[in-house]
Amino acid sequence: MNRALVLEENAILRWREIPDAPVAGWYRMRIAAAGICGSDIGRGFGNGAYHYPLVMGHEFSAIVEEAPSGGRVAPGTLCAVYPLLPCGKCHACAKGWIHLCEHYDYFGSRRDGAFAEYLYVPESNLLPVSGRVSAEEAAMVEPAAVAHRGTHGFDVDEGFGTFVIGGGPIGILAAQWLRIRGAGKVVVGDVDAAKLEFARKLGFEAVDTSGFNHGTHGIHGSGFDVVVEACGRASTRELAIDCCARRGTVSFIGNPTEDWTLPKTAFSSALRRELSVRFNWNSLPRPDWTEVLDHIGKDLALKPLITARVSMADGASAFAHILAHDTFHCKTLLVNE
Ligand SMILES: [Zn+2]
Ligand SMILES: [Zn+2]
Incomplete structure (x- = not known):
């Protein structure tokens, strides 16, 4: 038997029994936290689902309940689960x-995911975690890995001024990675005062980007060496290009929420600064997930980002709070007690 938070149709979430759907050779996993x-907001409440009914949930940890014959991961092992099936x-x-x-294929979008009690998963997607990593932290590996993808593969050193646009979970995690990589200055930008306050609490300089004046920021007063765009709006993408220093790198992680036209003058200015632009998508088990697992609880702090824990069965209320914007939230976890 299995129960799940089912997206029956757009904006309708119901906790109910679903058929247990074993897959030969896969592990039966008990979801710990998700x-x-x-993206689940657009998927569940903005007509963004591939099909209905759908069980969402792609950022999760789970415990091996039953291993297939020949399986090398023992029952009882806590795992972070990579959600993509290539x-x-x-x-x-x-x-x-x-x-x-x-x-x-993808757990929680193209096929049923982790807002449930149980899920069948192949061994290739299991990343067993060590004893110092909690189930809640293991559920945060996916977003931390996405942020890792957008912040590695280019130079960062202590002489660098870096700027992350967007103070949501991915932005805060990207800022942590830039700090871990040794950036001398890491600034988080947003227009939401609560998000800026949250970023400051985590030790980052935070600036309000409404009416932000590009050229005067960064270490040299001529822009930032690295700008990570983790928001996805047209204005934030333009700001990212605008406030990047000569020979700097602009790294896009944010899923676009609207079209974007780059004015000729901005394009010309980008040419004259020889900017490098990186587009990033999702994450890879290696190096992104393994890097996260190496850094959790050392210099990568995931626990402070968890601002709400809600029982899986009450998941609909967690979504309602997020949609109502009635309390500040960074990451909400749904947990199976
Ligand atoms: Zn996600
Ligand atoms: Zn393929």
Whole structure:
């Protein structure tokens, strides 16, 4: 038997029994904790689901309940679970870029996910975690890995001024990675006073980006060496290009929420600064997930980002609070007691 928070149709979530759906050779996992992602809001409440009914939930930790015969992960093992199921046949898969697979499946979007009691998962998606990592932290590995993807692969050093636009969970995690990578200055920008306050509590300089004046920021007063855009609005993408220093890097993580036209003058100015632009998508088990697992509880703090814990069965109320904006939240976790 299995129970899940089922998205019956747009904006209708119901906790109910669902058929247990074993897959031969996969593990039966008991979900420990699952985070609500910003994308779940659009998916569940903005007509963004692939199909109905759907069980959402792609940021999660789970405990092995039953291993398939020959399985190498023992019952009782706490795992962070990589949510993407690659086809294994396309060009991207052949290159090892499974996160860019052309025909992927995905827990919590294309197929049922983790807002449930149980889920069947293949061994290749299980990342067992060590004893110092809690189930709640293990559920935060996915967003931390997405933030890692957008902040690695380019130079950062102590002489660097870095700027993260967007003070949501991904932005805060990106700021942590830039600090871990040794950036001398890490600034978080947002227009929401509560998010700025939260970023300050975590030790970051935080600035209100409404009416932000580009050229005068960063370490050299001529912009930031690295700008990570973790918001997805047209204005924040333009700001990212605008406030990047000469020969700097702009790294886009934020899912776009609207079209964006880059004015000719802004494009010309970007050419004259020889900006590098990176687009980032999702995360890879290696290095993104393994890096997160190495840093959790040392210099990567995930617990402070968890601002609400709600029982899985009451998941609909957690979504209602997020939609109503009635309390500040960074990451809400749904947990199975
Ligand atoms: Zn997500
Ligand atoms: Zn593929």
